[in-house]
Amino acid sequence: MENKVVDLLKEKARQIRRDIVTMLAEAGSGHPAGSLGMADVFTALYFNVINHNPKKPADPNRDRLILSCGHICPAQYAAMANAGYFQKKELMTLRKINSRLQGHPHRNSIPGIENSSGPLGQGLSVAAGIAKALKMDNNKARVYCITSDGENEEGQAWESYLFAAKNKLDNITYILDRNHIQIDGPTDDVMPSLEPMKEKYEAFNLNVIEIDGNDMRQILDALEKSKTAKGNPTMIIAHTIPGKGVSFFENDYKWHGKTPDKELAEKALKELGA
Ligand SMILES: Cc1ncc(C[n+]2csc(CCOP(=O)(O)OP(=O)(O)O)c2C)c(N)n1
Numbered sequence: 001m002e003n004k005v006v007d008l009l010k011e012k013a014r015q016i017r018r019d020i021v022t023m024l025a026e027a028g029s030g031h032p033a034g035s036l037g038m039a040d041v042f043t044a045l046y047f048n049v050i051n052h053n054p055k056k057p058a059d060p061n062r063d064r065l066i067l068s069c070g071h072i073c074p075a076q077y078a079a080m081a082n083a084g085y086f087q088k089k090e091l092m093t094l095r096k097i098n099s100r101l102q103g104h105p106h107r108n109s110i111p112g113i114e115n116s117s118g119p120l121g122q123g124l125s126v127a128a129g130i131a132k133a134l135k136m137d138n139n140k141a142r143v144y145c146i147t148s149d150g151e152n153e154e155g156q157a158w159e160s161y162l163f164a165a166k167n168k169l170d171n172i173t174y175i176l177d178r179n180h181i182q183i184d185g186p187t188d189d190v191m192p193s194l195e196p197m198k199e200k201y202e203a204f205n206l207n208v209i210e211i212d213g214n215d216m217r218q219i220l221d222a223l224e225k226s227k228t229a230k231g232n233p234t235m236i237i238a239h240t241i242p243g244k245g246v247s248f249f250e251n252d253y254k255w256h257g258k259t260p261d262k263e264l265a266e267k268a269l270k271e272l273g274a
């Protein structure tokens, strides 16, 4: 990948982070930590990796992006608006009554949102079902499924991996946000037995790649590699910093689901180069 392309993607990710902070401050509720931490992954997917056309969101050959940990949808909404699915001013309606941009995504709201999510675990099963259906139709589209460490405490996650491995769904790329936080504290306190994660996924016959999930080049390389995996689904464990880009949000689980007031949002936006 050319340096110029990587630099443009990094700049795009900063724009998306600014949009996330602005929309969350306007909404007065929502989830900044995971959204900011995964902004680089969403940018790579929407602006470089997935085969999609915002003007043809129902194209049967499009890649499917399934967000399973629905609470980080501000990152998806911001990436989609920047990619041209809808106008950016609509981002300011996040979480308002009658808005298409609810705090957890709704499938029939905005064209391009493939699944409803919020209840953790479900999207992983949806992704496996879609991937199986694509195989049955001999459709070469891929499924990209974003999940989180807290979500992998759900039993349903592991049922879905069994199904995906049994059916050799090598058309799925999972990207797991390994940010070490969840709603009530560090994952290492709440559920330390999540580890060893890599070995668990390997035991479930997933093809595991570990990366720095805030390094654009590593993200692009891993996603590219996953496209050619044969036989097994790929699990990219993306080590990210929750709240990435805003010093006073970073690595603090208290920003899982709390929004900054206008003053703090201004400070955050300055750090993000506004
Ligand atoms: C089935 C289910 N149980 C509980 C919740 C409540 N909940 C919402 S987010 C969350 C924490 C999930 O951890 P993670 O996605 O790692 O959080 P983050 O890294 O974004 O802070 C929980 C328990 C839920 N949405 N669904």
Ligand SMILES: [Mg+2]
Residues within 6 Å of the ligand: 148, 149, 150, 177, 178, 179, 180, 181, 182
């Ligand atoms: Mg987490």
